[in-house]
Amino acid sequence: MTVARRTLLTGAAATLAGTLGGLALPATARAATATRTAAATRAVPAAATVTGSTPGGQPTADWMGRLDAARPLLGLTVPGTHDSCCTDPAHGTEWSHTQNWGVPEQLTQGVRFLDIRCNGLQGTADELGVYHSDAYQYVRLQDVLDQCRAFLTAHRGExxxxRLRNENAGGQALDPAxxxxxxxxxxxxxxxxxxxxLSGWPTLGTARGRIVLVADFANDWGVIQWSSGSNAYFRTQDLWQTDQLFPLRVKGxxxxxxxxxxxxxxxxxxxxVNFLSYAGGYWPKSAEQTLMDQSVYPYLTAHVGRPARYGIVPMDFPDFHVNVLHLLIDQNFTA
Known part of the structure; x- marks a missing residue:
């Protein structure tokens, strides 16, 4: 990726925030679209986020524990979050706001992939902070690791x-070494x-109680190496901008x-890996709502019961799309 998402979005906000499918709308249409998007977002039942189980009866905090330990991690459908710690628009802008749930709530609700992007933590010689481009999210890497450890200690089957990324942005950018x-x-x-x-794709039994590190930084350690395209470890879809007409249709x-x-x-x-998130001039909330309504939810409901694994599926705002989060979890229990 050659342009940081936050840089792209803040620069494009004035001209693209009111577009639909890449075509400019009149002010009245933009207002109506914004109203419908806000209403659709609010319409998600609050109770759906705290049920603790999926429609298939799987406990969201312990769904992996119900799977055979011999299952390879490569054979699972793993719901995840994109820019997992970007929970406050005050730490950047609304354009870089991608989550409402913090890490503990994400894990409790069934998320099992975290997208953690770091720069050097200002005022320290050795620490890393979580950033969206150059915007500090007021979360340290050790905070995330401690939250994960606490969850995994309490939920031994998970x-x-x-993904640990060198964000390499702003005044706290770090060179690879x-x-x-x-x-x-x-x-x-x-x-x-x-x-x-730290050593390749494991079985679920081997991975239980631990974080499987995916390195998105230069190293020669022999760990799993991230790719936003394709390499020996990954085959990734992360179309986050396009200059084609109707970009959300293209992304869908x-x-x-x-x-x-x-x-x-x-x-x-x-x-x-299949990112459900999109930038390209849209607020993350409105882009995700459109993609979920028009592409993701219809696809998943049309294929309920199909024995298939979809891999890692990172999304924005799973609290607004609990139905999709639950469908992804339940996919692991198809015959």
């Missing part, structure tokens, strides 16, 4: 897959190494095609 040194500081000096699985097709491709490739040695 695991968390964590310094970022790697600081990660080592966390692993060894601060004692977090036992919390991690990319999402459903990735679901189809993953379903048709059950023995793959690559983890499929």
């Amino acid at each position: 695991t968390v897959v964590m 310094e970022f790697r040194r600081r990660v080592d500081h966390y692993l060894d000096d601060l004692g977090y190494r036992p919390l991690f699985h 097709r990319a999402i459903t095609q990735q679901f189809d491709t993953a379903a048709a490739d059950p023995a793959s040695s690559q983890m499929y």
Whole structure:
């Protein structure tokens, strides 16, 4: 990715915030669209976020514990979040606001993939802070790790897959060697190494109680290496901007095609990743609402019961889309 999402969005806000499918709308139409989007967001029943179980009867805090320990992680459907700690628009702007639930609530509600992006933490020599581009989210890496450890200690059958990215932005940007040194500081000096699985895609039994590290930073450690495209470990769909007409339709097709491709490739040695999030001039809330309504939810409901794994599926605002979160969890229990 050559342009930081936050940079793109703040620069494009004035001209693109009122677009639908890439075409400019009159002011009255923009207002009506915004009203419908807000109403759709509010319409999600609050009780749906705290039921503690899916329609299929799986407990959201312990759904992995109901799966066979011999299941490979590559064979699962893993709901996740994109820019997992960006919960407050005051820490950036509304354009970089992607979540309402914090990490503990995400994990309790069934999320098992976290997208953690770090720069150097200002005023420290060794620590990492969570950032959206150059905007500090007032969360330290050790806060996230401690929250994950507390959850995994209380829910022994679960695991968390964590993408740890060198955000390399703003005044706290770190070069590859310094970022790697600081990660080592966390692993060894601060004692977090036992919390991690560090050697390729494991079975669920091997991963239970631990964080499976996915490195999105330069290293020669032999750990799982992230790719926003394709490499030995991943096959990723992350179309977050396009200059084509009707961009959310284009993104929606990319999402459903990735679901189809993953379903048709059950023995793959690559983890499929299918980002449901989109930037490209839209508020994350409105883009996600449109994609869920027009593409994601219709696709998943049309394929309920199909024995398929979809891989990692990161999204924005799962609290607004609990129905999709539950469908992804229940997908792991199809025959």
